[in-house]
């Protein structure tokens with residue numbers, strides 16, 4: 273049986289006609305690249321717009337009763353220019369008018385955002401001469417908006433088994449009612465992984481603007497080392513903690529079938545990139561740390577109460593309060609008489625005072641203090657478990673740099689150490705940790 277590759281191209285790979293031509297060359301250079309998943313056009317340079325952001329903006333204008341013609345003109349120009357420069361005969365103007373009418377008539381934010389991928393899918397299918405399959409026919413969400421993995425798997429398998437080559441737009445699907453639903457931002461990576469599982473691909477390629485996964489964010493550290501091979505679990509930890517190359521949920525569909533992922537660079541296709549493999553595969557242990565990633569903007573709620581450990585149901589009460597407020601705690605480091613709730617500011621949505629009051633009333637603590645402006649940095653590596661002195665290296669490096677560590681947690685899998693520091697120390701923290709771990713261990 274011939275091998276099948278599913279290739280997802282990110283927004284940076286499809287930002288303009290020049291990038292589309294690179295994508296065409298890549299796809300056509302390997303006949304196994306049969307199912308292609310495009311994102312919406314991304315930024316062409318630092319100050320440029322992402323089409324997805326502009327489409328959300330149009331919908332918000334309608335919601336506020338403000339005209340959105342000026343924003344829509346930017347969107348129209350980007351797509352029409354791409355079509356003209358590629359010499360395609362697609363009637364882009366008519367399709368764009370239809371979408372504009374729908375947004376004007378009050379279409380949902382998910383519908384508006386999804387059109388970025390929809391339009392790019394039409395263009396790419398026409399350029400490659402591949403069949404266009406709308407993601408709304410393949411990716412199924414239940415009526416309460418939950419992604420239905422098993423129904424989707426069946427649908428993808430059934431539909432694509434008779435289609436030799438297809439372009440399927442990323443980022444969205446639909447409910448049975450036909451209503452469009454998107455994944456969270458960056459979700460085309462998830463679509464690619466779902467299609468890879470559905471067609472039983474032997475490889476899921478994720479094409480972007482970097483030659484693989486770096487040991488640290490290249491926007492913070494200059495020329496960080498690339499990771500040649502990484503396990504799904506390590507990658508998930510790094511993605512979740514802010515390494516935005518791959519959506520953290522893109523792991524699940526491919527992990528189930530042990531389909532490897534390769535991160536590749538559209539601008540340097542000859543570079544090997546990063547291979548993401550199953551946890552059982554041998555990993556190169558010459559490096560104890562695989563990568564470092566982090567996120568800013570957390571609040572830590574520190575609660576102290578004498579004999580907390582003896583009070584039955586204390587943690588249950590805290591979690592019930594968070595749940596009632598629609599909040600989840602990222603971490604909960606604790607000692608005998610104290611516990612800290614680490615919550616992202618995005619999740620907290622300005623509810624801090626309300627949550628603190630409820631905790632005070634329902635648990636009667638000795639003290640409760642909120643520490644805002646915190647950042648989390650995770651040092652991740654499967655080799656960690658076998659190596660002494662990793663934590664000493666982490667804390668030593670941060671101390672030497674004069675960075676105060678406000679919180680520490682280590683996952684029970686010993687796959688990571690997470691430290692909480694001030695937002696203002698974040699970039700310095702990442703850089704100094706990269707410096708101590710970049711050298712290869714003996």
Ligand SMILES: Nc1ncnc2c1ncn2[C@@H]1O[C@H](COP(=O)(O)OP(=O)(O)O)[C@@H](O)[C@H]1O
Nearest residue numbers: 282283284480481482485486488489515516517
């Ligand atoms: N550890 C990391 N390794 C590589 N890139 C990273 C890392 N952390 C963050 N990034 C950023 O992720 C970007 C690629 O992801 P993204 O912008 O979503 O690309 P795409 O548009 O192809 O989907 C890179 O340009 C880089 O700035």
Ligand SMILES: N[C@@H](CC(=O)OP(=O)(O)O)C(=O)O
Nearest residue numbers: 282283311324457458459460
């Ligand atoms: N276009 C969507 C989905 C996506 O995955 O985009 P990208 O591949 O450019 O990260 C977004 O901006 O969120």
